[in-house]
Amino acid sequence: MTxxxxxxxxxxxxxxxxxxEIKELINNGKATFYIGFDPTADSLHVGHFxxxxxxxxxQMAGNKPIALLGGGTGMIGDxxxxxxxxxxxxxxxIQFNCDRFQEQMSKFIDFSEGKAMMVNNADxxxxxxxxxxxxxxxxxxxxxxxxxxxxxxxxxEKGLSFLEFNYMIMxxxxxxxxxxxxxxxIQFGGDDQxxxxxxxxxxxxxxxxxxxxxxxxxxxxxxxxxxxxxxxxGAVWLDPNKTSPFDFYQYWRNVGDxxxxxCIRMLTFLPMEEIDKMNEWEGSQLNEAKDILAFELTTxxxxxxxxxxxxxxSKALFAGGGSLENxxxxxxxxxxxxxxxxxxxxxxxxxxxxxxxxxxxxxxxQGGVTVNGDKITDLKTSYTKELIAKEExxxxxxxxxxxxxxxx
RNA sequence: GGAUGGAUUCCCGAGUGGCCAAAGGGGACAGACUGUAAAUCUGCUGCAGAUUGCUUCGGAGGUUCGAAUCCUCCUCCAUCCA
Numbered sequence: 027m028t029x030x031x032x033x034x035x036x037x038x039x040x041x042x043x044x045x046x047e048i049k050e051l052i053n054n055g056k057a058t059f060y061i062g063f064d065p066t067a068d069s070l071h072v073g074h075f076x077x078x079x080x081x082x083x084x085q086m087a088g089n090k091p092i093a094l095l096g097g098g099t100g101m102i103g104d105x106x107x108x109x110x111x112x113x114x115x116x117x118x119x120i121q122f123n124c125d126r127f128q129e130q131m132s133k134f135i136d137f138s139e140g141k142a143m144m145v146n147n148a149d150x151x152x153x154x155x156x157x158x159x160x161x162x163x164x165x166x167x168x169x170x171x172x173x174x175x176x177x178x179x180x181x182x183e184k185g186l187s188f189l190e191f192n193y194m195i196m197x198x199x200x201x202x203x204x205x206x207x208x209x210x211x212i213q214f215g216g217d218d219q220x221x222x223x224x225x226x227x228x229x230x231x232x233x234x235x236x237x238x239x240x241x242x243x244x245x246x247x248x249x250x251x252x253x254x255x256x257x258x259x260g261a262v263w264l265d266p267n268k269t270s271p272f273d274f275y276q277y278w279r280n281v282g283d284x285x286x287x288x289c290i291r292m293l294t295f296l297p298m299e300e301i302d303k304m305n306e307w308e309g310s311q312l313n314e315a316k317d318i319l320a321f322e323l324t325t326x327x328x329x330x331x332x333x334x335x336x337x338x339x340s341k342a343l344f345a346g347g348g349s350l351e352n353x354x355x356x357x358x359x360x361x362x363x364x365x366x367x368x369x370x371x372x373x374x375x376x377x378x379x380x381x382x383x384x385x386x387x388x389x390x391x392q393g394g395v396t397v398n399g400d401k402i403t404d405l406k407t408s409y410t411k412e413l414i415a416k417e418e419x420x421x422x423x424x425x426x427x428x429x430x431x432x433x434x
Numbered sequence: 435g436g437a438u439g440g441a442u443u444c445c446c447g448a449g450u451g452g453c454c455a456a457a458g459g460g461g462a463c464a465g466a467c468u469g470u471a472a473a474u475c476u477g478c479u480g481c482a483g484a485u486u487g488c489u490u491c492g493g494a495g496g497u498u499c500g501a502a503u504c505c506u507c508c509u510c511c512a513u514c515c516a
Contacts (some may be wrong), residue, residue, distance in 0.1 A: 185512065249472090276470080283471050310469040344470050384481065385463080392464040392477065424463075426470060 027298065028053045029087035035298050036291045038080065040217040040242040043227055048212060048239050055088025059212035060204050062147075062197065063131075064096035064104060065123030066115075069265035070130050072255030073216065073246070075327065078134050079293060080214060080243055081142075085135065091142045092210055093131055095124045098151025099197060105190035106177040107218045120148075130264055143208065147200050163202075166232045167195060167225070175221035194225045201226025205238055217242040246292060249284040264327050271328045272354050275336035276426070278320035283308075286315045294322040343428050350418055355430040363411050370395065370407040377421060377429040389423050396422040 030049045033039050042048050051057040061077045063070070070078070081091040100120045115123075124146060135142050172178060172194060178186060201223070204210035213223050223240035230238040246254045255262045255277075262277050263269040269277075281289055290301055296318075304315050317337070324333035335352040342348035356377040362368055368376075371386040374395065380386035387405055389395050395402045397409075398420055413419070415433040422428050 280470060283469095286471090310471085312471075313469055316471080340470075380463095382481065384484095385479085387484095388478065389464060394464045424465095 029083065032298065033080075033083070037288065038076075038243045038292055040244040041220055042241045043224070043239045044237075047237070048241055051212065051239070052084055052087060052089055057084065057089040057212050058092065058208060058210045059084065059089060059214055060092035060094050060201070060210050061214045062094040062096055062099070062200065063127055065100045065120050065127055066103075067261070067263075068123050068126045069263040069268050070127060071261035071263050073253070073261075075255075075264060076243060076246060076293065077214070077216070078131065079295075079326075081135055083295075085142060090140075091135065092204060092208060093135065093142065093144045094200060094204070095127055095144065095146040095148075097121065097124050097146040097148030099147055099193065099200070100124075101148075101151075102189055102193050102196055104193045104197075104222070105181055105186060106193075106222065107180075124148075126265070145204070145208075147196075147203075150203050151196060151199070159199075163195065163199060163229060163233065166229055167198075172225075177218065177221050194222045197222040198225035198229040201238065202229050202233060205230050205234070205236070210238075212239045212241065214241055214243065217245050244292070246289070249282055254281070254285070254289070266328060266332075270354060271324055271332040272336045272339055272352070274327065275320045275324045275333065275340060278323050279316050279340060280426075281316060281319070283312050286312055286319055290315065290319050290322070294319065295326070296322060350420070350430065353420070353428055353430050355432055357432050357434060358411075358414070359434045366411050367408045368411075368414075369405075370397070370402055370409070371405060373409070373421065373431065374423065377431060379421065379423045379427055379429055394424050 027035070028049075030053050048057075052059075061081060063074060063077070081093065085091050097120055100115060100123070101117070103114065128144060131137075131144065137144055172191070173182075175194070177194075178191070181190075197219075201210070201213050213226055215223055220240075220242050223242065227238045227240050230236055248254050257277065261269075262274060266274075278289065287301070287304055290296065290304065291298075294301075304318075307315055321333050321337055324336055338349055339352040339354075342350045343353060358368070358376060362372070362376055370390065371380075371383050374380040374386035374389065375383055380389060386395075390402050390405055393401060393403075397407075398418070409419075411433055414431055419431045420428060421431060
């Protein structure tokens with residue numbers, strides 16, 4: 027199976043500028059392609075992960091990836107898919123985030139011996155001269171046409187600043203620059219980037235009379251059409267300090283039935299034949315597929331060891347048996363106790379299972395809190411330090427939130 | 435620069451002097467059902483030492499016994515005009 031066919035079979039391809047050319051290039055390892063990452067946060071998230079996977083797949087097929095850090099474009103902010111303006115980031119924040127991205131990417135992509143490159147568009151964008159830039163590329167962009175781009179249309183109602191309007195131009199300029207500097211001939215990106223990417227191929231054609239290509243990957247949407255990789259508390263991060271391997275595992279273990287196979291296809295490196303066998307699975311059998319998905323992804327993002335721990339912990343908590351060793355825990359110290367005691371509401375707050383004491387109370391009043399299997403009914407229930415220290419002390423709130431409490 | 439309309443709790447959105455911690459919906463959380471899924475039903479949703487108290491309706495002042503609501507100034511946003 028060629029790389030192109032594989033991408034297609036996995037449902038990763040959304041739009042292409044020229045199918046035949048792109049197929050030819052990537053199947054024969056002749057592509058030098060780039061994917062841009064704007065440093066909007068201090069960690070990569072699941073959306074970026076898809077892009078990294080794509081990069082890895084293409085790299086394995088002999089193509090040369092360029093990871094582009096948006097140190098310059100981050101100064102502007104991509105308005106795509108947003109109904110409000112991004113808050114502006116300081117230069118320091120951007121630099122900090124770029125560094126984090128770089129660390130995380132290096133774990134995943136092999137940048138050694140020219141197998142891949144990492145560049146930062148701050149290198150060329152920051153020193154641009156306004157008038158020069160306008161004269162150089164300004165004539166090649168039609169405002170009329172830009173305004174008809176889907177990504178701006180949505181913003182016509184809510185308002186779009188000139189700053190953000192220029193994002194497309196900067197991204198197009200990146201592509202031109204990478205083409206000139208490194209012979210980069212394809213740009214990949216999320217499907218929401220389509221119009222920005224076309225800006226680049228157009229600019230290269232107009233400016234240099236050369237052909238460059240663009241291809242977007244399908245956005246990972248769940249069956250309700252919402253972007254996956256988001257939780258109520260924000261994104262699912264790749265940084266273990268922001269989303270623990272256990273939570274990461276649980277996120278994927280809990281995807282809806284309709285979404286499991288799609289996720290396995292799009293996100294894992296399991297061979298297609300193996301995935302095709304799962305097509306028959308239905309009902310509770312899909313739980314097995316969810317376990318595979320969660321384990322595979324946790325292994326890819328963290329490590330096999332972390333994935334095993336997470337799997338072990340989840341089995342212990344949900345299926346009974348197994349080791350309770352690796353479930354998430356909270357450590358208490360001396361100052362958390364008053365006269366050697368701590369009450370259940372405080373405990374919930376300390377364990378970050380409740381955002382406030384009120385919330386903790388509510389959970390108890392509604393019968394949602396269990397300690398070592400016993401339902402708590404009295405808000406005033408307290409525990410001594412000795413009792414907690416003596417053996418496994420596990421609080422459960424709701425169906426899926428567990429915390430092991432330890433002393434110091 | 436001018437005119438008009440707007441900013442309400444996580445989000446949308448009602449509320450135009452006391453009955454307002456603020457309708458309704460969404461989301462989140464908890465319970466039932468279940469497969470750690472979905473759907474459905476129920477409860478719940480500012481904070482706290484909790485039959486009470488404290489802080490909240492863009493910001494700062496003011497009027498009033500009492501302000502999300504009225505007045506003044508400011509900030510931001512949208513629409514139309516330049």
